[in-house]
Amino acid sequence: MDFLSTIDTPLFNYLILPLLIFMARITDQTIGTLRLIYASKGYRYIAPVVGFFESFIWLTAISQIMKHLDNIYCYFAFAGGFAMGNFLGIYLEQKISIGVVMVRLFFQNYSHQLGEKLRSAGFGFTLFDGEGKEGAVKLLFSTINRRDLRKFITIVQEIHPNAFYTVEDVRQVKGNVFEKTKRGSIYSRLNPLNKKGA
Known part of the structure; x- marks a missing residue:
């Protein structure tokens, strides 16, 4: 056979x-x-x-x-x-969680406590004055590593639980605006032991 x-x-x-x-x-x-x-x-x-x-x-x-x-x-x-x-x-x-994202937040009653918490956690951001449908608003933009997104949003929701925000992928980042983590190898990306803040 x-x-x-x-x-x-x-x-x-x-x-x-x-x-x-x-x-x-x-x-x-x-x-x-x-x-x-x-x-x-x-x-x-x-x-x-x-x-x-x-x-x-x-x-x-x-x-x-x-x-x-x-x-x-x-x-x-x-x-x-x-x-x-x-x-x-x-x-x-x-x-x-590869890559970098841009987080945009919009506040009607912005608390400076949020900025202090974000800075203490190592996140950089830019704060703007804006005008919305119902009057003056604050806009906060931050470029962060995608794997840190959950940590970032958790901090935001502790201070502003009803904050409106958007998240977009960023294809390229140039300059030392925020602390970037090296890409590393594919193995390091797949290995859950290498993830921080999980």
Whole structure:
């Protein structure tokens, strides 16, 4: 009995093969989502390497689909892996928390206690006077590492629980306006022990 005859069974064709395709599709789509995120944030050396492995895994999965065009379970596995891979890619990106964000806050009754707390926590910011629909307002802008966002918002909500704010990704930062953390290796980004304030 040769190898091909051992795998050409209903168990392999309708369970093991679809499962392998599902796992391969999850892997390549997760990698693909991370690649797009890294590219959008300016990590131009990481994105091509990630893209190589993404393409290799995708070709492996699609080649099995083409060999089993009459197997509907492979189609469901391929599509299901695509959907799950997108979810996992976004989830991992949130956990890794790469990049820099700009936080904009708007206050009608600004408390200087907030500024003192932000400074003591190591956050820099710029404060403006503005005019809103209901009169004078204060605007506070701060550029921070994304992984520090939760800590920043927690401080804000302690003083101004109903503060209105927006958060935007920042593609590039130049100058020593705030204390930036070195990007480090991919491993250091994925290792939860290296995260501060988690």
